[in-house]
Amino acid sequence: MHAETATTEPTPAPGEADHVALALANSTYLLPKHGRADLLASPASTRAWLAAVGLAPADADVRELCASRLRELRTHVRALLEAGVDDRPAAPASLDAVNAALTSVPAALLLQYDEESRWHRAAAHPVTQLVDRALAVIAADLADLLAGPDGRLVARCGAPSCERLLLRTHARRTWCSVRCGDRVRAARSYARRSLESDSAPATS
Known part of the structure; x- marks a missing residue:
């Protein structure tokens, strides 16, 4: 069963703002003492996530099939990112x-005109193909990320209780959020105090 609550949603990990594929990979995560949360657990939450990352209007008609397709792509995106982190071969099924998804819709933005926006470039896909376009955009971003200079910067959060991915934009960046960093430091402090307590001489 998926946990789904906005109050426990973590802050975006470093790199998510620039790479929607990374945001998708992190759209399911572990909550200490609460289990797993999933921002794509339902059509409503999937619509909210797509709107938040700029891939759908807030009132888009997102059905369970659409949410399921996005969750399925997330599995493959995560698998390829983790293969990159671990420096191991990519699974052919995930590459396929x-x-x-990358080739499912035309990538070019067509020249369009209407009285409100006048000349502009936009995708020509109807609302029924909105999720196809979202999947293609995410796939293209993943390809750019893994094949580009940022690919070697993808890393796992250093907190034992976290599985989110991030971009290590500088050498000292280890955790995906301040919350994870604070949790690790608190655990180290507790372990240190326990060790000092155990090693203290007994008094009569």
């Missing part, structure tokens, strides 16, 4: 799934 991402490439299928």
Whole structure:
């Protein structure tokens, strides 16, 4: 069963603002003492996530099939990112799934005109193909991330209770959030105090 609550949603990990593929990979995460949360657990939460990352209007008609397709792509995106982190071969099934999403819709933004916006470039996909376009955009971002200079910066959060991914934009960046950093430091402090207590000489 998915946990789904906005009050426990962590702050975006470093890199999510620039790479929607990283944001998708982190859209399910562990909550200490509460289990797993999933921002794509339902059509409503999926619509909210797509709107938050700029891939759908807030009133988009997102059905369970759409949410399921996005969760499936997330599995493959995560697998490829983790393969990069671990410096191991990518799973062919995940490569195939991402490439299928990448080529499922035309990538070019067409020249369009209307009285309100006048000349502009936009995707020509109807609302029914909105999720197809979102999957293609995410897949393209993943390809750019892994094949570009930022690919070597992808890392796992250093907190034992966290599985989120981040971009290590500087050498000292270890955790995905301040909360994870504080949790690790508190655990180290507790362990240190316990060790000092155990090693203190007994008094009669």
